[in-house]
Amino acid sequence: MGYGGFHTGQTRLVMHMAAILTILIFSGTALAAAKPGKAATVAIPTAPELYSGEPQPLNPSHCGTCHPTVYRTVKDNGARHRFACQKCHNVPESHNPATVSGKAPKPKCASCHDRPHGQKVIMCTECHSLPHTPQKLSKKAPITKFCFECHGSVRDKLATFVSKHTKIPCITCHTSHGFKPSCFTCHKPHQQGQSLSTCLACHPAHMPRQVQYGKDLPSEACGSCHAKTFATWNKGLSKHKKVSCATCHKDRHRMIPDCISCHGKPHTPTHHNRFPRCLTCHIDVHDIPVMPPKLNQKEKPL
Numbered sequence: 001m002g003y004g005g006f007h008t009g010q011t012r013l014v015m016h017m018a019a020i021l022t023i024l025i026f027s028g029t030a031l032a033a034a035k036p037g038k039a040a041t042v043a044i045p046t047a048p049e050l051y052s053g054e055p056q057p058l059n060p061s062h063c064g065t066c067h068p069t070v071y072r073t074v075k076d077n078g079a080r081h082r083f084a085c086q087k088c089h090n091v092p093e094s095h096n097p098a099t100v101s102g103k104a105p106k107p108k109c110a111s112c113h114d115r116p117h118g119q120k121v122i123m124c125t126e127c128h129s130l131p132h133t134p135q136k137l138s139k140k141a142p143i144t145k146f147c148f149e150c151h152g153s154v155r156d157k158l159a160t161f162v163s164k165h166t167k168i169p170c171i172t173c174h175t176s177h178g179f180k181p182s183c184f185t186c187h188k189p190h191q192q193g194q195s196l197s198t199c200l201a202c203h204p205a206h207m208p209r210q211v212q213y214g215k216d217l218p219s220e221a222c223g224s225c226h227a228k229t230f231a232t233w234n235k236g237l238s239k240h241k242k243v244s245c246a247t248c249h250k251d252r253h254r255m256i257p258d259c260i261s262c263h264g265k266p267h268t269p270t271h272h273n274r275f276p277r278c279l280t281c282h283i284d285v286h287d288i289p290v291m292p293p294k295l296n297q298k299e300k301p302l
C-alpha cells in the first residue's frame with residue numbers, strides 16, 4: 001500500500017515538476033522574446049581590476065571628496081600638520097550619526113606635543129585656534145602677556161645692557177608678532193643718506209648702546225661722526241689709508257688698537273726700550289708722515 005501510495009505520490013510530483021518546467025520554459029521563451037540578449041537594465045562593464053588589491057586606508061584626498069574645504073585648508077596652510085587626517089581623527093567615531101556635528105571627539109594637542117614654549121604656556125588653542133592651520137595665530141592670541149616666556153634671551157639682553165630701549169614695551173616696536181620695525185620709524189640717521197641696514201651693523205636692537213661692528217663696516221660710517229679724523233685719514237698718503245677704521249678699531253666702539261698687534265716690534269730692542277711710544281716718531285696714526293727721517297742707530301732720533 002505504501003508502495004502504491006508512494007508511486008502515486010511520486011508520479012504526482014513528477015507531473016507537478018513537468019508542469020512547472022513547462023511554465024518556466026514557456027514564460028522563459030516569452031521573456032526572451034520580449035528583451036532579447038540583455039541581463040540587466042543598464043550597461044555597466046565589469047571591472048575586476050578594481051578588486052585586484054586589498055582595501056587601503058583613506059588618504060586625505062579621499063576625505064577631501066566629502067570635506068573639500070577642510071582638505072584645501074590643510075593642503076594650503078596645514079604646514080607641518082599635513083599628515084594623514086586619521087592621525088588626529090577617529091574616522092568611525094567621526095561618522096557615527098550619534099556623535100557628528102561638533103560632538104565628535106577632538107584630538108588633544110597634548111597627545112602629540114609637550115609644552116614647546118615652556119611650562120607656563122599651556123592653553124595651546126588660545127593662540128593656535130585652528131588645528132588645520134597651526135601657524136595661523138588667533139587674532140586675540142594673548143602673546144603680549146608671554147613675550148618673555150618664549151624670548152627670555154631678549155629680555156636678558158635688554159636688562160643686562162640697560163639703554164633707553166629697556167623701558168620701551170616690546171609691542172611698541174613689534175606691533176605684530178614677528179614684525180621687525182625700522183629704526184627710522186623713531187630715529188634719524190647720523191648722516192643724510194645713511195642707509196637703514198648700517199644701523200644694525202653698529203647697534204644691536206636690544207642693546208643699542210653696545211656699539212659693535214664687523215671688519216667690513218665701511219669707514220664712511222665712522223666718518224659720519226668723526227668727520228675730522230675721517231678727513232685726515234682719507235686725504236693722507238700713508239699706507240694706513242688702505243686700512244679701514246674698523247680694521248684697527250676692531251669689533252667695538254672706542255677700542256684703541258696696539259701698534260704691536262699688527263707690526264710686532266720692527267726696530268731694535270734698545271730702540272723700543274728707549275722710545276716705548278711708537279707715535280713719538282710716527283706722529284699721527286691716521287696719517288703717518290710718509291718718510292720719517294732715516295733711523296741711524298747711533299743718532300738720537302728726532
Ligand code: HEC
Pocket residue numbers: 058059060062063064065066067085086089091094095099100101102103104
Ligand atoms: C563619503 C563622504 C565622506 C568621506 C569620504 C569622509 N567623510 Fe567625514 N563626514 C562626512 C559626513 C556626511 C559627516 C557628517 C556631517 C558633517 O558634520 O559634516 C562627516 C563628519 C566628519 C567629521 C565630524 C565633524 C564634526 O562636526 O564633528 C570628521 C572629523 C570627519 N568627517 C573627518 C573625516 C576624515 C578624516 C575622512 C577621511 C579619512 C572623512 N571624514 C571622510 C562625510 C564623509
Ligand code: HEC
Pocket residue numbers: 060063064067070071074081082083084085086087088089106107131132
Ligand atoms: C593635527 C590634528 C588634525 C589634523 C591633521 C586634521 N584635523 Fe580635522 N580637526 C582637528 C581638530 C582638533 C578639530 C576640531 C576643531 C574645532 O573644534 O574647532 C578638527 C575638526 C575637523 C572637522 C569638523 C570641523 C570643520 O572644520 O569642518 C572636520 C570635518 C575635519 N576636522 C576633517 C579633517 C580632514 C578631512 C583632515 C585631513 C585633510 C583633517 N581634519 C586633519 C584636528 C585635525
Ligand code: HEC
Pocket residue numbers: 078079080081087088107108109110111112113124125128130131134135
Ligand atoms: C597626531 C599628532 C598631533 C596632534 C594631535 C597635534 N599636533 Fe601639532 N604637530 C604634530 C607634528 C608631528 C608636528 C611637526 C613637528 C616637527 O616637525 O617637529 C606638529 C607641528 C605643530 C606646529 C608647528 C606648525 C608648523 O608647521 O610650524 C604647531 C603650531 C602645532 N603643531 C600646534 C598644535 C596644536 C595647537 C594642536 C592641538 C590643537 C596640535 N598641534 C595637535 C603633531 C600633532
Ligand code: HEC
Pocket residue numbers: 109113114115116117121122123124125126127128135137141142143146177178
Ligand atoms: C601665547 C600664545 C601661544 C600659546 C598659548 C601657544 N603657542 Fe605655540 N606658538 C606661538 C607663537 C607666537 C609661535 C611662533 C609662530 C611664528 O613662527 O611666528 C608658536 C610656535 C609653535 C610651534 C612651532 C615652533 C617651532 O619651533 O617650530 C609649535 C610646535 C607650537 N607653537 C606648539 C604649541 C603647543 C603644543 C602649545 C600648547 C602647549 C602652544 N604652542 C601654545 C604662540 C603660542
Ligand code: HEC
Pocket residue numbers: 117121143144145146147148149150151170171174177178179180
Ligand atoms: C608662545 C611663544 C611665543 C610668544 C608668547 C611670543 N613669541 Fe615671538 N616667536 C616665537 C617663535 C617660536 C618664533 C619663531 C621662531 C624663532 O625665530 O625664534 C617667534 C618669532 C618672533 C620674532 C621674529 C624673529 C625673527 O628672527 O624673525 C619676533 C620679532 C618676535 N617673535 C617677537 C615677539 C614679541 C615682541 C612677543 C610678545 C609680544 C612674542 N614674540 C611672543 C614664540 C613666541
Ligand code: HEC
Pocket residue numbers: 147148151154155158165168169170171172173174180181182183200205206
Ligand atoms: C626699540 C624697539 C624694540 C624694542 C623695545 C624691542 N625690540 Fe625686538 N627687535 C627690534 C628690532 C629693530 C629687531 C630686528 C633686529 C634685527 O633684524 O637684527 C628686533 C628683533 C627681535 C627678535 C628677533 C631677533 C632676536 O634678537 O632674537 C625678537 C625675538 C624680539 N625682537 C623680541 C623682542 C621682545 C620680546 C621685546 C621686549 C622684551 C623686544 N623685542 C623689544 C626692536 C625692538
Ligand code: HEC
Pocket residue numbers: 162163164165168172173181182183184185186187199200203204205208209
Ligand atoms: C618705536 C620707536 C623706536 C624704534 C623702532 C627704535 N628706537 Fe631707538 N630709541 C627710541 C626711544 C624712544 C629712545 C630714547 C630717546 C631719548 O630718550 O632721547 C631710543 C634710544 C636709542 C638709542 C640711545 C640709547 C641710550 O640709552 O642712550 C640708540 C642708540 C637707539 N635708540 C638706536 C636704535 C636703533 C639702531 C634702532 C633700530 C634697530 C632703534 N633705535 C629703533 C625709540 C625707538
Ligand code: HEC
Pocket residue numbers: 183184187188189190194195196198199200201202203211213217221222253
Ligand atoms: C659706525 C657705527 C654706527 C652706525 C652705522 C650707526 N650708529 Fe648710531 N651711534 C653710534 C655711536 C658710536 C653712537 C654714540 C654712542 C656714544 O655716545 O657712545 C651712536 C648713537 C646713536 C643714537 C643715540 C642718540 C645720538 O644721536 O647720540 C641713536 C638714536 C642712533 N645712534 C641711531 C642710529 C641709527 C638710526 C643708525 C642707522 C642710520 C645708526 N645709529 C647707525 C654708532 C653708529
Ligand code: HEC
Pocket residue numbers: 190213217221222223224225226245246249253254255256
Ligand atoms: C654717532 C656718532 C659716532 C659714530 C658713528 C662713531 N663714533 Fe666714535 N665716538 C663718538 C663719540 C661721541 C665719542 C666720544 C668723544 C669724546 O669723548 O670726546 C667717540 C669716541 C671714539 C674714540 C675715542 C675713544 C677714546 O677713548 O678716546 C674712538 C677710537 C672712536 N670713537 C672710534 C670710532 C670708530 C672706529 C667708529 C666707526 C666704527 C666710530 N667711532 C663711530 C661718536 C661716534
Ligand code: HEC
Pocket residue numbers: 237238239240243247248257258259260261262263278279282285288289290
Ligand atoms: C690693524 C693693523 C695695524 C695696526 C693696529 C697698525 N698698523 Fe701700521 N700698518 C698696517 C698695514 C696693513 C700697513 C701697510 C703695510 C704695507 O702695505 O706694507 C701699515 C703700515 C705702517 C707704516 C708704514 C707707513 C707707510 O705709509 O709707509 C708705519 C710706519 C706704521 N704702519 C706704523 C704704525 C703705528 C705706529 C701703529 C700704531 C700707532 C700702527 N702702525 C698700527 C697695519 C696696522
Ligand code: HEC
Pocket residue numbers: 219222223226229230233234240243244245246248249256257258259279285286
Ligand atoms: C692703522 C690703525 C688705525 C686706523 C686705520 C684708524 N685708526 Fe683711529 N686710532 C688708532 C690708534 C692707534 C689710535 C690711538 C692714537 C693715540 O694713542 O693717540 C686712534 C685714535 C682714534 C681716535 C681718538 C683720538 C683722535 O684722534 O680723535 C678716533 C676718534 C679715531 N681713532 C677714529 C678713527 C676713524 C674714524 C678711523 C677711520 C677713518 C680711524 N680711526 C682709523 C688706529 C687707527
Ligand code: HEC
Pocket residue numbers: 259260263264265266267272275276277278279280281282292293294295301
Ligand atoms: C724713535 C723713533 C721711532 C719709534 C719710537 C718707532 N719708530 Fe717705526 N720707524 C721710525 C723710522 C725713522 C722709520 C723709517 C725707517 C726706514 O724707513 O728704514 C720707521 C719705520 C717703521 C715702519 C715701516 C717699516 C718698513 O719696513 O717699511 C713700521 C711698520 C714701524 N716703523 C713701526 C713702528 C712701531 C710699531 C713702533 C712702536 C712699537 C715704532 N715704529 C716706533 C722711527 C720710529
